[in-house]
Amino acid sequence: VARCPRLTKIRGPQIRNLLEAKDFILFDCDGVIWHGETAITGAAKVVSSLIRHGKNVVFVTNNCTRPRENYVHKFYRLGFTDVMLEQIFSSSYCSALYLRDVVKIRGQVFVMGCDGLRRELQGGGRPLRGGGGRDVKAVLVGHDDKLTFLKLAKASCYLRDPDCLFLATDNDPWHPLSGGRILPGSGSLTAALEVSSGRKATVIGKPSRFMFECISSQFSGVEPAQCLMIGDRLETDMLFGSNCGFDTMLTLTGVSQLEEAQEYRDSELAANHSLVPDYVVDSIADFLPAFEE
Ligand code: PLP
Ligand code: CA
Numbered sequence: 001v002a003r004c005p006r007l008t009k010i011r012g013p014q015i016r017n018l019l020e021a022k023d024f025i026l027f028d029c030d031g032v033i034w035h036g037e038t039a040i041t042g043a044a045k046v047v048s049s050l051i052r053h054g055k056n057v058v059f060v061t062n063n064c065t066r067p068r069e070n071y072v073h074k075f076y077r078l079g080f081t082d083v084m085l086e087q088i089f090s091s092s093y094c095s096a097l098y099l100r101d102v103v104k105i106r107g108q109v110f111v112m113g114c115d116g117l118r119r120e121l122q123g124g125g126r127p128l129r130g131g132g133g134r135d136v137k138a139v140l141v142g143h144d145d146k147l148t149f150l151k152l153a154k155a156s157c158y159l160r161d162p163d164c165l166f167l168a169t170d171n172d173p174w175h176p177l178s179g180g181r182i183l184p185g186s187g188s189l190t191a192a193l194e195v196s197s198g199r200k201a202t203v204i205g206k207p208s209r210f211m212f213e214c215i216s217s218q219f220s221g222v223e224p225a226q227c228l229m230i231g232d233r234l235e236t237d238m239l240f241g242s243n244c245g246f247d248t249m250l251t252l253t254g255v256s257q258l259e260e261a262q263e264y265r266d267s268e269l270a271a272n273h274s275l276v277p278d279y280v281v282d283s284i285a286d287f288l289p290a291f292e293e
Pocket of ligand 1: 028029036061063065175185186
């Protein structure tokens with residue numbers, strides 16, 4: 001078995017050296033920066049210190065339920081007072097860019113998702129409609145808290161047309177809530193439509209490289225070697241980082257455990273090695289000593 005020479009738990013001066021070597025720091029949000037409505041202790045200070053030290057900081061979240069404006073408010077509310085709209089790349093925003101700039105959609109998009117996703121699609125004066133009808137050229141599936149059987153049935157019908165695109169904001173299977181409960185993710189709805197249509201959705205969010213294309217189209221001179229992706233989920237964040245050629249860091253404040261990363265590392269399946277982080281920290285609060293003079 002070829003073992004990956006990675007998965008290094010780092011602290012203190014090693015974190016400092018790593019941060020000095022990187023110009024772009026990409027943060028996943030839930031499980032890294034906050035848990036739902038509670039900021040992770042020390043995270044706001046880490047983010048503002050990085051910005052003050054001249055780092056480009058961006059946030060890559062698979063949460064498609066809000067438009068970017070709402071994220072700016074959420075960051076502010078949780079004490080991240082220097083985060084701006086331009087730093088936020090959500091799966092809803094990137095889906096809007098994909099529809100507008102990549103497939104240049106004309107006609108309607110049938111959206112299975114929250115109002116926030118619909119608002120993001122309609123933002124910026126883009127001629128996108130979130131309804132359904134005879135002229136449906138794409139089905140976009142995301143987290144839908146008002147899911148009905150009728151919506152699934154309609155989407156399944158639209159997908160019978162091979163010219164109708166099948167897109168998913170993200171493919172996350174589930175999300176943790178407090179007290180050990182979970183919420184089914186967009187991936188569970190995508191799976192239902194994949195079965196009913198016999199088709200595979202194109203995923204916009206992590207681990208797809210498309211989110212990096214969105215970032216590099218808006219920040220000039222982003223080199224993968226200059227990027228560090230920090231996340232809490234191996235199957236989305238670490239795979240995204242390795243798909244993009246970044247160094248990756250797992251923080252243990254979220255979904256994935258160190259033991260799962262070790263299992264992927266020791267797996268005989270070479271594809272599993274792309275899910276293994278380069279570095280591991282207990283929390284991004286471990287960065288704080290790196291900013292002390
Ligand atoms: N989608 C939804 C609906 C969520 O509630 C969450 C996490 O709370 C996510 C996606 C994952 O977000 P992130 O990529 O920031 O971890
Ligand atoms: Ca996360």
